[in-house]
Amino acid sequence: MSSFLPPLLVAVPLGIAFLIPLVARRLERLADALGSLATLSLLAIAVIMFPLRGVYRIGGWNPPVGINWVLDGLGNLMLVVVNLVSFAATLFSIRYMERYTAKPRYYSLFLLMVAGMNGVILAGDLFNLFVFLEIASVASYALVAFGGRHEELEASFKYLVLGSIGSTLVLLGIAFAYAVTGYLNMASVSTAIAGRQSSPILLLAAVFFIVGFGVKAAVVPFHPWLPDAHPSAPAPISAMLSGVLIKALGVYALSRVLFNVIGVDRAIATVLIAVGTLSMVVGVFLAVGQWDFKRLLAYHSISQMGYVVLGIGLGGYILAIGGARSSAALAMLGGLFHLANHSVFKSLLFLCSGSIEQATGTRQLKEMGGLRERMPLTRVTCTIASLSIAGVPPFNGFWSKLLIVIAAFQAGFAWLAAITILVSLVTLISFLKVLRYAFLGTLPKTLREIREAPALMSLSLVLLAVLCVGMGLLLVPAVRGLVLDPAVAALSQGLEYARVVLAGQ
Amino acid sequence: MLYTLCFALFLVGLYCVLTKKNTVKIVIGLGIMDYAVNLFLVLLGYRHGGVAPILDRSTNPVDFAARSVDPLPQALVLTAIVIGLGVTSMAIALCIRLYEKYGTFDVTQIRRLKG
Amino acid sequence: MKGMTVIVKTITRWVKVFIFLYGVYIVLTGHLTPGGGFAGGVIIACSYILLTLAYGKEFALKRLGPRTTAGLDSGGALLFLLAALLGLGYGGIFFANFLQKRFPGREFQLASAGIIPIANIAIGLKVGASLFLIFIILSILRIVLDEKGQQSMVQHWPEGKGEE
Amino acid sequence: MGTETILIILLFFMLAGALIAVETKNLLSSVISLGAIGVGSSVAFLFLMAPDLAIVQIAVEVVLLIFLIRGTIARDVIPQRGHIAWGALAVVVVLLAGLLAFGTYAFRGIGRFGQPVISAVQEAPSNRYLAEGVRETGAVNIVAAVILDYRGYDTLGEATVLFAAILGALTILRVKGFTKGGQR
Numbered sequence: 001m002s003s004f005l006p007p008l009l010v011a012v013p014l015g016i017a018f019l020i021p022l023v024a025r026r027l028e029r030l031a032d033a034l035g036s037l038a039t040l041s042l043l044a045i046a047v048i049m050f051p052l053r054g055v056y057r058i059g060g061w062n063p064p065v066g067i068n069w070v071l072d073g074l075g076n077l078m079l080v081v082v083n084l085v086s087f088a089a090t091l092f093s094i095r096y097m098e099r100y101t102a103k104p105r106y107y108s109l110f111l112l113m114v115a116g117m118n119g120v121i122l123a124g125d126l127f128n129l130f131v132f133l134e135i136a137s138v139a140s141y142a143l144v145a146f147g148g149r150h151e152e153l154e155a156s157f158k159y160l161v162l163g164s165i166g167s168t169l170v171l172l173g174i175a176f177a178y179a180v181t182g183y184l185n186m187a188s189v190s191t192a193i194a195g196r197q198s199s200p201i202l203l204l205a206a207v208f209f210i211v212g213f214g215v216k217a218a219v220v221p222f223h224p225w226l227p228d229a230h231p232s233a234p235a236p237i238s239a240m241l242s243g244v245l246i247k248a249l250g251v252y253a254l255s256r257v258l259f260n261v262i263g264v265d266r267a268i269a270t271v272l273i274a275v276g277t278l279s280m281v282v283g284v285f286l287a288v289g290q291w292d293f294k295r296l297l298a299y300h301s302i303s304q305m306g307y308v309v310l311g312i313g314l315g316g317y318i319l320a321i322g323g324a325r326s327s328a329a330l331a332m333l334g335g336l337f338h339l340a341n342h343s344v345f346k347s348l349l350f351l352c353s354g355s356i357e358q359a360t361g362t363r364q365l366k367e368m369g370g371l372r373e374r375m376p377l378t379r380v381t382c383t384i385a386s387l388s389i390a391g392v393p394p395f396n397g398f399w400s401k402l403l404i405v406i407a408a409f410q411a412g413f414a415w416l417a418a419i420t421i422l423v424s425l426v427t428l429i430s431f432l433k434v435l436r437y438a439f440l441g442t443l444p445k446t447l448r449e450i451r452e453a454p455a456l457m458s459l460s461l462v463l464l465a466v467l468c469v470g471m472g473l474l475l476v477p478a479v480r481g482l483v484l485d486p487a488v489a490a491l492s493q494g495l496e497y498a499r500v501v502l503a504g505q
Numbered sequence: 506m507l508y509t510l511c512f513a514l515f516l517v518g519l520y521c522v523l524t525k526k527n528t529v530k531i532v533i534g535l536g537i538m539d540y541a542v543n544l545f546l547v548l549l550g551y552r553h554g555g556v557a558p559i560l561d562r563s564t565n566p567v568d569f570a571a572r573s574v575d576p577l578p579q580a581l582v583l584t585a586i587v588i589g590l591g592v593t594s595m596a597i598a599l600c601i602r603l604y605e606k607y608g609t610f611d612v613t614q615i616r617r618l619k620g
Numbered sequence: 621m622k623g624m625t626v627i628v629k630t631i632t633r634w635v636k637v638f639i640f641l642y643g644v645y646i647v648l649t650g651h652l653t654p655g656g657g658f659a660g661g662v663i664i665a666c667s668y669i670l671l672t673l674a675y676g677k678e679f680a681l682k683r684l685g686p687r688t689t690a691g692l693d694s695g696g697a698l699l700f701l702l703a704a705l706l707g708l709g710y711g712g713i714f715f716a717n718f719l720q721k722r723f724p725g726r727e728f729q730l731a732s733a734g735i736i737p738i739a740n741i742a743i744g745l746k747v748g749a750s751l752f753l754i755f756i757i758l759s760i761l762r763i764v765l766d767e768k769g770q771q772s773m774v775q776h777w778p779e780g781k782g783e784e
Numbered sequence: 785m786g787t788e789t790i791l792i793i794l795l796f797f798m799l800a801g802a803l804i805a806v807e808t809k810n811l812l813s814s815v816i817s818l819g820a821i822g823v824g825s826s827v828a829f830l831f832l833m834a835p836d837l838a839i840v841q842i843a844v845e846v847v848l849l850i851f852l853i854r855g856t857i858a859r860d861v862i863p864q865r866g867h868i869a870w871g872a873l874a875v876v877v878v879l880l881a882g883l884l885a886f887g888t889y890a891f892r893g894i895g896r897f898g899q900p901v902i903s904a905v906q907e908a909p910s911n912r913y914l915a916e917g918v919r920e921t922g923a924v925n926i927v928a929a930v931i932l933d934y935r936g937y938d939t940l941g942e943a944t945v946l947f948a949a950i951l952g953a954l955t956i957l958r959v960k961g962f963t964k965g966g967q968r
Contacts, residue, residue: 007714011705014944018697021690021951058937059707059715065909067937101963105955112948119941127581131941134588138945141595142952148961150606156956157599161531164592165522168538171585172515175542178578179549179894182901182908192905201893204886507788508891509884510795514802514821516880521806523876529811529852533818536848537802540825543841544795547832550910551787553898557833558926559654560918570914573926574833575900577910580930582837584942587658587747590844591949594754597851598953601758610811646839651923654835656931662843669850690954697947700940715936736923736932739939746943750950751847757957759854 005049006056006069006122009079012038012045013115017108024104032094035107039087042114046079055124055501063124063502064188070124070501073486077336078121078252081343084467085243086114089236091460092351095453096235096358100146106234109146113139113240117248124501126174126261127184133170133216133249137163140245144233155228162225166215173208176201177261187501190261194495198265206268209257217250219309220279223302227286230301231294231363235354238294242301243347247339251305255312260490260497264316272313277419280306284426293353293363293434297346300389300430303423304342310416311335311404312491318411319492327410332488334403341396341471345388348464352382355453355461356438365434370443375452379439381465386435388468390428396471507548515541528600528610532593539589543582550575624674632674639667647744648737657740661747668752677759689753696746703735703742787831788897794831798824812853819849836927909934 016038024030049071056069090110097103116136123129141163145156178184180201181192193202211222218226226246230238258264258272283303290296315332318324355378356371357363372379388395391402401424408417452458474483493500518541521534551574558576560569604610643663650656668684707716798821805817822845829838895901902910913926913934921929931939 004708004712007705007708011701011708011714014940015698015701015705018694018701018947022694022698057713059933060713061934064907065912066934099962101960102955102958105951108951109948109955112944112951115944127584128935128938128941131584131588131938131945134592134945135941135948138591138595138948138952141599142948142955145599145602145952145956146961148602148956148958152961153599153602153606153956157528157596157603160592160596160599161522161535164535164596165519165538167592168535168542171542172545175546175549175578176894178546179901182905182910184577184581184909199893200886200890204890507791507795507897508894509888510792510799512887512891513884514795514799516884517799517802517806520876520880521802524873525806527811530806530814532852533805533814536818537805537821540798540821543837544825544828547829547834547837548791548897549894550900550902551832551898552900552903553787555833557654557835558914559835560924560926566915566918570911573914575902575910576913576917576926576930579834579837579927580935580938582834583656583658583840583927583931584938586837586840586844587942588945590848591946593848594758594851595949595952595956597758598754598956602956651925651928651932653925654927655839656836656925656928659836659839659843662840662847666843666846669847673850693947693950697943700943704936704940715940736921736928739932739936740928743939743943747946750946754950754953755847755850755854757954758851 003049003052003056005045005052006071007058008045009042009049009083009118009122010115012042013111013118017111017115020104020108020111026104028103031104031107035110036087036090036094038111039083039090039114042118043080043083043087046076046083050076050080052076056122064183064185067128068124068185068501069122070186070497071122072490072497072500073488074252074256074336074490075121077340077483077487078248079118081340082114082117082121082244082248085343085347086110086240088347088351088460088464089239089243091463092239092354092457093234093236094456096354096457099358100234106143106146109139109143110237110240112136113143113245117244120248120253124187125185126177126189126257129186129253129256130167130171130174133253134167136245136249137167137216140237140241143237144229144241146234146237147232151228152232155225155232159225159229162215162222166212166222168212169208169215170212173205173212176205176208180205186256186261187498190263190495190498191502193262194498202262206258206262209262210254210268210271213250213254213257214275215250217246217254217305217309218302219250219275219305220282220302221275223279223283226302227295227298230298230350231292235294235350235357238297238354239347239350242298242350243343246301246305247308247343251308251312251339255491259316259492259494263495264320266317266320269313269317269320272309273317273416276306276308276310276313277416278306279303280310280423281419284423284430288426288430288433291365293356293365293438294350295363296365296430296434297349297353300427301342301346303427304338304346304389306423307401307404307420308335308339308342310420311338311400311407314404314407314411314413314416315488315492318407319494323411325492327407329485329488329492330403330410331407332491333484334400334407336487336491337403337474337484338397338400340474341388341400341468344464344467344471345385345395345397348381348385348461348468349389351457351461351464352378352385355457356382358457359450359453360447365437367444368438368447369441370439371447371450372439373443374447374450375439377452377458378461381461382439383435384465384468386431390431391424392428394469394472396468399472399475508545511541511545511548515545526612528603528612531612532596532600535596536589536593539585539593543585543589546578546582546585550578628674632670636667636671639670640664643667643744643748647740650740651736657743658747660740661744661749662751664744664748665751665755668748669755672755672759677756681756684752686753686756689749689756692745692749693753696742696744696749699742700739700746703738707735790831791828794824794828798828815849815852818852819845822848834927836925 119132518537
């Protein structure tokens with residue numbers, strides 16, 4: 001394939017990120033414009049190249065020799081989601097980030113993070129995946145500490161330490177894979193592994209991949225950094241971290257490596273289901289007791305990631321035991337659709353928390369109240385997002401959870417379906433609390449003078465809220481066949497991936 | 506034997522990161538882990554009686570291809586060293602900042618965040 | 621920071637040139653001998669770090685201020701990206717080594733290997749600048765603490781000096 | 785003395801350095817031990833026929849030590865202290881020991897030291913680099929050919945990580961995070 005579009009996905013954010021410190025050191029407006037234009041053009045590119053499939057050979061070298069990018073249904077879906085959320089976040093940042101100093105540098109780091117995520121999603125090479133994982137991680141460590149206050153620095157340090165352990169484990173896993181096969185290209189590694197029976201060294205590599213990417217995805221045993229890091233960051237960054245970063249670096253990379261390279265057997269699928277369920281339950285029960293709005297949202301991220309991992313793991317399990325392909329596809333569809341949905345509503349929730357924080361100066365739910373009079377728009381969008389995350393019809397979260405529940409029933413895991421519904425109920429209670437304390441009740445005297453968020457911030461809230469309402473339409477068969485089914489096919493093809501990639505030469 | 510020793514070095518670093526309560530010690534632990542992984546990769550590529558992967562005028566190219574050590578892990582490690590340096594510099598910057606805020610490198614006295 | 625003794629300064633004056641030139645040499649011959657942009661860049665940064673340590677920060681910063689350094693840092697990165705994008709423009713492929721295909725130089729010559737030496741120079745520039753930059757920011761902070769005494773934990777960046 | 789013996793001795797030296805770095809109470813000794821490990825691995829790279837890496841490693845080592853010493857050490861003269869949670873420590877040690885044992889068992893799946901995977905897998909990209917690299921890229925230093933041509937994109941990523949880290953450090957170290965009136 002020789003389209004000129006894929007390279008732009010990485011080159012545009014990198015170029016602008018390098019350029020901003022040169023030309024816009026002091027010109028905040030220019031940095032604003034460059035940042036938003038960059039993400040807008042990225043979104044446009046991601047949408048235009050959505051139907052594109054195939055292998056892009058960087059430097060013109062064929063796959064095992066050089067590095068290659070792979071464009072398939074899953075990657076393209078992720079690209080659209082990531083760049084969509086980053087556009088909303090930059091739009092929101094224009095006004096929101098006025099509170100902070102060094103705004104140009106913020107945009108630089110932001111774009112580096114986006115470039116890292118795009119690179120991870122495109123990567124068809126294990127080591128290249130690691131490198132771009134590190135770009136996105138390093139930029140996000142810095143962005144978490146952007147405010148420079150005590151808790152931000154601490155959270156960032158904790159995140160950096162755990163994140164580095166994760167990355168190092170991933171690198172070690174890559175080293176093992178190389179030692180056994182002699183390749184770094186995912187497709188070639190996969191073919192080389194498929195030829196031999198499983199050995200302890202590959203098991204160790206798989207464990208290191210699960211732990212390493214698990215840290216990035218913040219699934220439960222590896223989650224402790226998330227409830228600190230996500231609330232500490234500025235709101236648009238929280239939206240990016242919770243909305244897309246943990247998915248692109250964590251779940252996407254993990255499922256790519258497990259499904260398409262190593263191959264999911266029964267044991268791995270069971271681990272995924274266990275981890276997913278655990279995250280789902282632990283996350284939501286830790287969230288219920290929180291009074292800090294952003295911290296509450298962060299715990300819910302863990303819980304919602306549990307749904308995604310559960311859906312994908314369930315699909316893998318059904319495939320591994322040779323069950324019906326249709327129910328496996330349904331489970332994966334649920335997981336991936338929930339991934340896309342969660343990106344939208346969780347980033348919307350974090351942006352709402354940002355606009356409330358900017359207006360009231362607090363994140364504590366107990367200090368808010370009665371905001372419905374002063375911030376009607378934020379109230380509406382926040383309500384839509386809350387109902388979405390809680391799985392209330394007709395919002396998008398409902399449909400994806402429904403798919404996971406149906407798939408769990410079909411696979412004979414009635415108890416899993418029950419847990420899923422239960423967690424959903426607890427989520428609903430938790431968000432009713434949020435809506436009650438933030439928007440209903442009496443307005444405290446100190447907050448009489450607050451104003452609704454500025455127009456640009458509201459614009460990005462409305463954009464995401466409309467998506468929350470409309471994304472259910474993706475399940476309409478014609479649209480689904482165009483958007484979601486190719487993504488599911490990319491995962492459920494499993495080791496066929498290698499054949500497809502290597503045949504593209 | 507060599508692989509095991511190298512893996513042990515990695516685990517010593519991991520042990521340091523997991524158990525020590527001093528931010529600088531934690532950064533040192535991360536550094537040790539990095540070194541171990543880098544060395545491991547290069548160990549993988551060594552060939553008995555090998556030569557460095559740089560062709561010189563006196564060597565026959567075919568002979569060179571058969572005797573040189575594996576260049577790919579070396580290229581990877583070059584990248585990994587730089588990445589490690591970047592992460593470590595940022596960790597040091599964070600340590601300095603935390604020290605300014607709290608006057609200590611001790612994590613137990615820093616912990617303000619709950620849970 | 622006042623710098624170190626006369627002996628150190630005198631030796632540094634001689635040594636720094638050699639370190640710097642060695643760094644440049646390593647960058648330029650990266651495709652022929654061991655080394656390359658990264659190693660050379662670190663060595664170039666070392667020569668400036670040595671200068672700063674021996675003569676004190678004012679002396680070194682006068683020659684290479686943080687703003688210039690940051691500019692070189694971004695510039696090096698941009699140059700490298702540009703080389704990759706030129707491959708896209710000329711060869712139709714990102715990172716295509718179009719120069720090598722067009723002007724295949726003789727092996728073992730300095731002017732060979734297409735964009736590799738250019739990429740080496742870009743990386744050398746970038747790495748040298750960024751390491752010196754981070755040295756400056758880490759050490760200036762330290763100095764401020766000295767002047768204000770050990771007790772003051774809240775540092776202030778000297779107005780108008782250093783980074784912004 | 786064979787390369788393997790030398791490397792084993794070197795690795796024992798590095799392990800000892802690591803243990804000192806981890807367990808000593810004095811931060812300065814700890815940092816210096818880290819330096820010793822770095823020098824050890826640089827020497828190991830020389831024996832493993834990786835001169836590029838040896839140069840980079842030693843240079844990075846020097847810079848890192850300067851950063852660590854100037855940035856942190858002079859600030860904390862008090863040796864670290866505090867109680868030790870023996871229970872957690874025991875769990876971690878057992879876990880890591882188990883991992884080491886499993887690793888030792890698993891490493892039998894990798895070829896013996898000195899017989900790289902590229903000898904067994906003829907189609908491995910490394911063999912192509914060695915055989916065709918000079919002709920295809922024009923660089924006689926194959927490592928340079930790999931990092932700047934075959935895998936040049938990785939190197940762009942590497943430069944970007946460094947850029948992000950520097951920018952991040954600048955961001956973290958800036959005096960004020962908020963504008964006037966920004967922080968309520």
